[in-house]
Amino acid sequence: MPEAPDVETAWTWLLERRPMTRGSFDxxxxxxxxxxxxxxxxxxxxPFHTHGTLKFIRDAPPWHEPPVDDLPFIVLGDPPYSVYTPAPTTRLxxxxxxxxxxxxxxxxxxxxxxxxAAG
Structure with missing residues (x-):
């Protein structure tokens, strides 16, 4: 599965559900x-769709190591939606x-x- 090269492309692919990209099947x-x-x-x-979740990563690939996963994420499915912190995983x-x-x-x-974001 190809990884989007930058943030803007990742959002475009995610919203358009571009075939063979993250989230296209969900x-x-x-x-x-x-x-x-x-x-x-x-x-x-x-935006990083993985294992039934939508995560948010501070930077775009290429990642020389796994990206820093330190922001809240959402478990997808039918409402209600659950929001969690990353490790240690805590439901918000x-x-x-x-x-x-x-x-x-x-x-x-x-x-x-x-x-x-505010200024």
Whole structure:
């Protein structure tokens, strides 16, 4: 499966469900992907669909080591959506809508990322 070369391409492929790319086969992804893309702070991060989750990575490939996985992520499926922190994995909460799940992610981003989005 090819990896998108940059953040903008990753979002385009994710939203368009480009065949043979991350998330193209996951019918539960579109509402979460659309809600995430609507948030400017998340739109600057690399969207990473893996194992039934949508994660957000601070940088785009090429990764010389596994990417730093330190941001909240969403478990996909039917609502309610569960939002977790990475290791140690802790559930932050559940949300009835994709927009509310994205709100939980944004609310639990490190302060530097939230601050950068505001100005």
């Amino acid at each position: 019918d539960t992804l579109p509402p979460i992907a659309a809600a995430a893309y609507a948030e400017p702070v998340l739109r600057r991060l690399f 909460g559940e949300a009835a809508t994709a927009e509310d799940a994205i709100g939980l992610v944004v609310a639990h981003l490190p302060p530097g990322l939230r601050k950068d």
